[in-house]
Each structure stands twice: as structure tokens, then as C-alpha cells.
Amino acid sequence: MTNVLVRMDEDLVRLLSAGVSATQLDQSELTRQALRAGVPKVVQGLLQARSGTLQKDRQAMVDQVRKKAGKWRGFKGAELLKRTRP
């Protein structure tokens, strides 16, 4: 069991340092294994990591929304919508 824990911890560190998103973390083999084996320490670590990556993901998207707002000068959005959905 100790070996499994060490390996899972290493996998978790590797995943996080690769900058995975919360969704990728959810879909990872590590998450599947930890949930299947019911290893509390790893599951707890995953949940904390997920919470951290989620916050980062959200902030990144908020930043992107701000950065791209109004980027398409000369784009007549309202007129386009009148054509695509009269």
C-alpha cells in the first residue's frame, strides 16, 4: 500500500506540474485509480488539487474574457444576428 501511495503522490505532482486543468485531472487515470482503490489520502489530495486548479482555470478564463472584450472592431454583431436569427 505504501508503494501505491508513493506512486500516486508522484503521479499527482507530475500531473499538477504539467499544468493540467481540473477537467483533465478528473479524467486522469490517477483519479480513476484512487477512487477505485478508495485511498483516502490520495482522494483528499486530488480534491485539494482539483479545487486549486479549478480556481486557476476560472481566473484564466475571466482574464481571457476581459482581454478579448471588444476585440473585433468594425464587426457588426447585431446585424449579423438579425440575419442568422430573424
Added chain:
Amino acid sequence: MILVDTSIIVAWLDPAHEHHQVCVAALERAAAVDQLAVSAVTFAELAAGNRTRESVLEALEGFVPVDLLMEDAWRAGQAFGRFPKSKKDQPVLPDYFIRAQAAVRGWQHLTNDDRRLAPWPDVDFIFARPRRG
């Protein structure tokens, strides 16, 4: 997951749009609480707007793309068929696809378009602006 309607996307990108500021604020609020998704149908609508494919893809980076599935198409057609047509309001079928995608997946739907809501009692709408009385 929050599915973002084209009505929000165009107002967000177009600085001269009448509802630009309110849609930017709504999109920021949505991005802060959940993942944002955008429909393949929005991709089609933006393609009609004389922008390059690259610029559209670049603008939508970070949004989860949602393909149109058979189930979505069926739900859209059903809703379209049930909606009463009138001389004053004659909706087109493509208008129904994005809401069908939100309905089928049980996702919230952020929109700046509050018309023709009746066929979608099961969609959890988030409106960028207060609804018209």
C-alpha cells in the same frame, strides 16, 4: 457547464454593440463560477460574419466546443414544431439548436436573447439583461 449563446458572443466581441458592456459583465460573472461552452452553431453564425476561421477560433479559445448531436437536432425540431407561428414572429429552425443543446445536457444557458422561451421550460436561462416585461 454554462453554454454561452451567440447573442452574448457577438456583443462581447463587438465594442460598438448596444449591449457590449452588459454582456462582457455577464460573461465575466459566468466565467468566474463555471466552465464556459460554445456551440458549433455559434461557430457557424460567426463564420457568416466575414471573419477568418483563425480569428474565430482564437476568440473562442478556452470555451469548451459543443458539437451538434442527433439528440440535439431532434429536440430542436420538436420544439420548433410545437412553437406557434404567427405573421409577426416567424422563427427559423437553426435558432433552436443551441437551446436544444443546453436542454439535452441539462446545462445553464447564458443569453442576451429573451425571445421564444416557451418551448424551453427545462432550460435554466441566465439573462445578461433584465427581461422585457
